[in-house]
Amino acid sequence: xxxxxxxxxxxxxxxxxxxxxxxxxxxxxxxxxxxxxxxxxxxxxxxxxxxxxxxxxxxxxxxxxxxxxxxxxxxxxxxxxxxxxxxxxxxxxxxxxxxxxxxxxxxxxxxxxxxxxxxxxxxxxxxxxxxxxxxxxxxxxxxxxxxxxxxxxxxxxxxxxxxxxxxxxxxxxxxxxxxxxxxxxxxxxxxxxxxxxxxxxxxxxxxxxxxxxxxxxxxxxxxxxxxxxxxxxxxxxxxxxxxxxxxxxxxxxxxxxxxxxxxxxxxxxxxxxxxxxxxxxxxxxxxxxxxxxxxxxxxxxxxxxxxx
Numbered sequence: 001x002x003x004x005x006x007x008x009x010x011x012x013x014x015x016x017x018x019x020x021x022x023x024x025x026x027x028x029x030x031x032x033x034x035x036x037x038x039x040x041x042x043x044x045x046x047x048x049x050x051x052x053x054x055x056x057x058x059x060x061x062x063x064x065x066x067x068x069x070x071x072x073x074x075x076x077x078x079x080x081x082x083x084x085x086x087x088x089x090x091x092x093x094x095x096x097x098x099x100x101x102x103x104x105x106x107x108x109x110x111x112x113x114x115x116x117x118x119x120x121x122x123x124x125x126x127x128x129x130x131x132x133x134x135x136x137x138x139x140x141x142x143x144x145x146x147x148x149x150x151x152x153x154x155x156x157x158x159x160x161x162x163x164x165x166x167x168x169x170x171x172x173x174x175x176x177x178x179x180x181x182x183x184x185x186x187x188x189x190x191x192x193x194x195x196x197x198x199x200x201x202x203x204x205x206x207x208x209x210x211x212x213x214x215x216x217x218x219x220x221x222x223x224x225x226x227x228x229x230x231x232x233x234x235x236x237x238x239x240x241x242x243x244x245x246x247x248x249x250x251x252x253x254x255x256x257x258x259x260x261x262x263x264x265x266x267x268x269x270x271x272x273x274x275x276x277x278x279x280x281x282x283x284x285x286x287x288x289x290x291x292x293x294x295x296x297x298x299x300x301x302x303x304x305x306x307x308x
Contacts, residue, residue, distance in 0.1 A: 002044040002134045004182075005125055006035060006080070009112050009140040011060040013067070020068045028064070032076035034184045035138050036083075041185050045085040047131065052124040053084050055116075091127040099126050102176070103165030110145045129167040129177045136188065137165060139181040146181070150225055150232035154246040157232045159225045163195040164218065178218075186275075192217045195224055196234055199274040200242060200253070203307045207285025209255065209265075209272050212237045212307035228256050237308060242272075251277040252288035266299040 010031050013024040020028070038044050046053065061077055068074070093099065101122055108118040128135050139162075141147045146162035166176040180187065180194050187194045190202050192213040200211035214222050214237045226235050233241030233256065241256040252271045262268040271289050273282040282288050290298055 002038075002042040002136065003047045003085075003128050003131060004035065004038055004044045004136045004138050005121070005128055006046055006056070007107065007137065007139040008056055008060055008117055008121075009107075009110075009142065009145075010035075010138065011056065011064060012112055012140070013064070018067070020064070020070075025068060025070050025073065029070065029073050029076065031138075031140065031183070032073065032080065036076060036079050037185050038136070038138070038182070038188065039083045042134075042188065044083070044136070046080065046083050047087050047124060047128040048084050049087055049124055049127060052120055053081075055120060057081065087124075087127045087131060091130040093126065093130070097170045099170065100168040101126065101165065102167075103162055106162050107139065107146060107165070107181075110142070112142055112145060125165070125179065126167055129179070130169065135177070135179050137179050137181050138183065141183065152227065152232055153230045155231045155243050157197070157225060157234065157244065160195050199276060200234065201273065201275045201285035204285060206283050207304065208287060208302070209261070209270060209305045210285045210307060211242060211253075212305070215308065231256075238305075245271075250288070251281045261305065264299070264305070265302050266297045267294055269294075 011028070013020055013028070015021055015024065065074060065077070104118065104122050104125065108121045125137070139146060141160070143149060146160060148159045148161050150157045150159060163181050165179045165181065167179065168176050180191060182188055182194060184198065186198055193200070195217060196211070196213060201207055203210040203212065211234070214235070216222050224234060225232055226241065227233070228241035231241070231243045233243040235241055238261060239258040240261060242253045243256070245252065245254055252273050255270045255272050257265065257268050257270065270287055273284050273286050273288045275284045277284060
């Protein structure tokens with residue numbers, strides 16, 4: 001069984017009062033659906049003590065219920081409550097034990113949340129870490145909190161700045177328990193998507209050019225975003241730059257290729273299908289389209305690119 005601690009910011013709407021606006025309902029419903037999907041797929045439970053989930057419900061959930069008539073949201077909130085599990089007494093720290101935590105201050109000492117949440121979340125995350133089961137933190141992504149926006153030449157990318165937190169237990173000889181920050185089931189199944197855009201295609205038997213993450217993608221010293229050809233790009237292990245189309249749509253990535261792959265494909269730029277696109281738009285990791293003026297230069301039947 002897996003444990004998934006839920007970030008209280010998931011339940012904070014963008015407007016302070018009145019009926020929830022449509023954007024907030026869509027975001028909240030999506031977040032709840034994804035957390036429930038993780039619970040279903042991984043047998044996950046939401047760990048709680050006597051205080052954490054009670055405060056989530058009284059301070060955040062109950063005010064939401066009077067602001068929406070969305071039945072799916074209300075059923076989802078009940079579904080989350082049904083998946084809570086009280087942490088056992090064995091997870092209570094002994095008197096005098098000292099724990100070190102990393103990353104929680106960034107998330108929970110933030111203007112979006114009242115000051116009480118930092119202590120509450122530190123306590124429940126530490127106790128869940130003591131429990132010893134696989135542990136995840138379901139977070140809401142907010143600009144200036146755990147997301148940085150890069151915009152240039154008509155293109156905007158959002159870079160995740162906090163993709164995991166950590167706890168060091170007493171007498172752990174320096175060992176840290178790494179806790180991934182997730183929003184969807186895919187981020188558990190494909191861990192590098194906790195840091196990189198989930199629309200990037202992973203390697204599969206069908207992919208021609210997948211996004212191959214840097215070998216140490218989890219390391220904060222490894223840059224995830226660089227400027228290539230005046231545009232912000234996610235950079236793969238080969239140095240190729242992946243950016244969004246200037247049109248803002250298209251179900252694909254604009255990929256600027258390094259010399260190695262330019263020679264391989266015959267072009268220095270490809271339009272590669274994104275992960276999760278509609279079936280009638282193509283296959284993730286394959287070429288979405290080639291402009292007519294570039295089509296003659298594309299090599300016939302290029303071999304698949306493999307991730308190291």
